[in-house]
Amino acid sequence: MRSRTRLATAVFLALATVVMVAASCSSKSATPSEEEPPAIAATVHIADGKFEPRETEIEIGGSVMWINDDVVGHDLKFLPPNKLYSGVMKPGGVWIHTFTSAGTYDYYCDFHNTMKGSVVVRPAP
Ligand SMILES: [Cu+2]
Numbered sequence: 001m002r003s004r005t006r007l008a009t010a011v012f013l014a015l016a017t018v019v020m021v022a023a024s025c026s027s028k029s030a031t032p033s034e035e036e037p038p039a040i041a042a043t044v045h046i047a048d049g050k051f052e053p054r055e056t057e058i059e060i061g062g063s064v065m066w067i068n069d070d071v072v073g074h075d076l077k078f079l080p081p082n083k084l085y086s087g088v089m090k091p092g093g094v095w096i097h098t099f100t101s102a103g104t105y106d107y108y109c110d111f112h113n114t115m116k117g118s119v120v121v122r123p124a125p
Contacts, residue, residue, distance in 0.1 A: 038063040038098050044117065045069050046089070051109075051117035059122050063098040074115065078107045 041062030045052045047069040068074055068089040076086035082105050086095040102123040109115035
């Protein structure tokens with residue numbers, strides 16, 4: 001009886017090792033390094049009906065991430081000539097945009113017109 005228990009334990013440990021090795025292999029192939037998300041140069045939080053910070057400054061090629069920490073939905077509509085639109089960001093929603101041209105990008109929330117912000121994209125040094 002005792003040796004059976006020991007054998008069962010040995011089989012269990014062997015199986016557990018195989019499962020762990022298999023799991024570590026599959027997790028490696030599931031995250032290809034070529035598809036990394038863009039590096040975030042700045043983060044803007046949306047809370048209490050405000051963009052925080054209101055003005056964001058980044059270098060050209062940088063990405064900005066907006067996070068809706070509010071309890072209601074918001075969006076970002078950029079003033080012409082920048083025809084950017086985030087789509088509706090539900091509470092907890094995130095929008096990331098990469099800016100490839102220098103300039104000032106003013107935006108507001110289409111639902112709450114007093115909510116305003118801007119992104120200043122500096123040219124390459
Ligand atoms: Cu809003």
